Amino acid sequence: MSWADAYAVARDTAKPLAAELTRVVEATGRVLAAAVRCERPVPAFDNAAMDGFAIAGDGPWTVRGRVLAGRPADGGRLLPGTAVEIATGALLPDGAEAVLPYEDCRVEDDLVIEVAATEDRPDGRPAGDQTGPRRKRHIRRAGDALSPGTLIAPAGRIVTATVAAAALQAGAEQVLAHRRPTVTMLVTGDEVITEGSPGPGQVRDTFTGLVTAITARAGGRLDISRRLPDDPAALGEALHGACSDVIVVSGSSSAGAADHLHRLLDEAAATWLVRGVACRPGHPQALAVLPDGRHVVSLPGNPYAGLVAALTLLEPLVAALAGRPPAPLPTATVTGPVRLMAGGVRIVPIGPAGDLAAAGPVGLHAAAVAGALAVLPDDWTDGDPAVTLTVP
Numbered sequence: 001m002s003w004a005d006a007y008a009v010a011r012d013t014a015k016p017l018a019a020e021l022t023r024v025v026e027a028t029g030r031v032l033a034a035a036v037r038c039e040r041p042v043p044a045f046d047n048a049a050m051d052g053f054a055i056a057g058d059g060p061w062t063v064r065g066r067v068l069a070g071r072p073a074d075g076g077r078l079l080p081g082t083a084v085e086i087a088t089g090a091l092l093p094d095g096a097e098a099v100l101p102y103e104d105c106r107v108e109d110d111l112v113i114e115v116a117a118t119e120d121r122p123d124g125r126p127a128g129d130q131t132g133p134r135r136k137r138h139i140r141r142a143g144d145a146l147s148p149g150t151l152i153a154p155a156g157r158i159v160t161a162t163v164a165a166a167a168l169q170a171g172a173e174q175v176l177a178h179r180r181p182t183v184t185m186l187v188t189g190d191e192v193i194t195e196g197s198p199g200p201g202q203v204r205d206t207f208t209g210l211v212t213a214i215t216a217r218a219g220g221r222l223d224i225s226r227r228l229p230d231d232p233a234a235l236g237e238a239l240h241g242a243c244s245d246v247i248v249v250s251g252s253s254s255a256g257a258a259d260h261l262h263r264l265l266d267e268a269a270a271t272w273l274v275r276g277v278a279c280r281p282g283h284p285q286a287l288a289v290l291p292d293g294r295h296v297v298s299l300p301g302n303p304y305a306g307l308v309a310a311l312t313l314l315e316p317l318v319a320a321l322a323g324r325p326p327a328p329l330p331t332a333t334v335t336g337p338v339r340l341m342a343g344g345v346r347i348v349p350i351g352p353a354g355d356l357a358a359a360g361p362v363g364l365h366a367a368a369v370a371g372a373l374a375v376l377p378d379d380w381t382d383g384d385p386a387v388t389l390t391v392p
């Protein structure tokens, strides 16, 4: 299968997971299945926009008390000629007509006197003409910022931190969001170790962190990573027992004596969606779906090849399950020498300026330095644009 078809199959085949009511504080990264609308006015009550004195009628005003944010005003309705000291955001007492900021008044005993246009203010700034009908009221009325029914975020939108904060502000404690896809990682290989320095014949696992990051970026969550020996029974059992939406298997993708994955998936009556891709590196990658709906992504064991496969199959699959709308891949102008792959694509690290770096199927350093990969078809020529994949 061509690389473009494999990517499209991974992106377009799976349906979004079911929607469920979710606490907003736990919904970040998930996709809304229904629009979020404002449920209560913001602000929810009339309040002071400045620190100072809430006043009624004409001054000077006799100070009757103090209201701080978070506490109801006491003393009942504010009568003409009286004031209460008030904090920004505090509930405005009934009867208050304006808030006089501290800067615009002075206090003598229990009287608040508005600073006249001709007087210097207590803080030394000139008063300006603050009196008369054009004086600012410094009152925020209930619903000034947002009224019930206003759209906070449409269906299909990812719940970002700002969407979550806006929803909470608007009174939504729960939202309807697609379930977050879960991933189990099975790291196969007798030689693979998950901690410390490799002994003779051993290699350090490079996949768990990459799969965690790619899964999270697509809106999913890696629940568990297990290392398995090259034993078909162990792999079969692990595949059977993994209770997640996606199972990622690293290694065991090829034709060696210890590569059992394909036979096990056939025995489990899996449907192959992708089985080998015309790309280099990463051609043994595969995507299958088990009869119970769980997806299996097979990453070739060579680390750079596995990274290519995770970006080709895992990321679009998890994004689709999460309900994310498909976004076109970015393109960049790419320059430099490369050996293309006849009949397929070569996937090569590129720096920020689009300059190619050489990379074999094993080393990850070139991708780490470059930050992105370019997908080069066999008719690509130096300076042509190409689709790119961002490395996690």
Ligand SMILES: Nc1nc2c(c(=O)[nH]1)N[C@H]1C(S)=C(S)[C@@H](COP(=O)(O)OP(=O)(O)OC[C@H]3O[C@@H](n4cnc5c(N)ncnc54)[C@H](O)[C@@H]3O)O[C@H]1N2
Residues within 6 Å of the ligand: 187, 188, 189, 191, 192, 203, 204, 205, 206, 207, 250, 251, 252, 253, 254, 255, 256, 259, 282, 283, 284, 299, 300, 301, 302, 303, 305, 361
């Ligand atoms: N006769 C054939 N041999 C191979 C073919 C083929 O088509 N015919 N394809 C080659 C290609 S391309 C690749 S890629 C690899 C894929 O191998 P597997 O997915 O079966 O993986 P292994 O054989 O277990 O390991 C390959 C290589 O990767 C290292 N490895 C494995 N897991 C990890 C890990 N978690 N972290 C770091 N490195 C890992 C492993 O030690 C091997 O060096 O097959 C070719 N052979």
Ligand code: MOO
Residues within 6 Å of the ligand: 279, 280, 281, 282, 283, 284, 300, 302, 305, 306, 361, 362
């Ligand atoms: O997937 Mo393999 O060499 O193409 O590394």
